[in-house]
Amino acid sequence: MVVYLKGIIVVDLVNDFISGKFGSPQAEETTNRASRFLHELNNRFPVVFTMDSHFPNDPEFQVWGEHCLQGTWGSELHESLAGIDGFRVSKRHYDSFYDSDLDGILRMLNITDLYVFGISTDICVEHTVAGAFFRNLRVTVIEDLCATIDPALHKQSISAMERNYGTRTVESSLAKEELS
Numbered sequence: 001m002v003v004y005l006k007g008i009i010v011v012d013l014v015n016d017f018i019s020g021k022f023g024s025p026q027a028e029e030t031t032n033r034a035s036r037f038l039h040e041l042n043n044r045f046p047v048v049f050t051m052d053s054h055f056p057n058d059p060e061f062q063v064w065g066e067h068c069l070q071g072t073w074g075s076e077l078h079e080s081l082a083g084i085d086g087f088r089v090s091k092r093h094y095d096s097f098y099d100s101d102l103d104g105i106l107r108m109l110n111i112t113d114l115y116v117f118g119i120s121t122d123i124c125v126e127h128t129v130a131g132a133f134f135r136n137l138r139v140t141v142i143e144d145l146c147a148t149i150d151p152a153l154h155k156q157s158i159s160a161m162e163r164n165y166g167t168r169t170v171e172s173s174l175a176k177e178e179l180s
């Protein structure tokens, strides 16, 4: 019998995506919900925070402009999450797996069953889910803990992940039961 161990991947809940450069009221609301969700879990399963963190002149800045510069406030985890135990993984690309420590951490812990959420649904969450799919990991997306600027793009992305990567989509209330 294959045993799947669960882990929680929190994508880019860093200041520049919440209240900094790309901040928005939806992002703040979603982060507050995510913070409550994580505080209410009982640490049964590991949490990994993946955090956008760029060197100066990163080629990604040609698309988005400068954001999440390494060593600045913009790239720090939001203060509502600061007290939560978990791995902190720096990432430089939309896909949290690409050129980061995420894969190694998951293999070290034998985690193959991911619960993923964060910001933005259609960019870093979706690319991270693709990275998980290409590594044969199972993914549940917690929809109400994801956000993007345009709610229509959020919905499209949730269904694209189901269609292309076979993700299961749940609300945080169900995820809480499954992770407690």
Ligand code: ZN
Residues within 6 Å of the ligand: 052, 053, 054, 060, 067, 068, 092
């Ligand atoms: Zn970035």
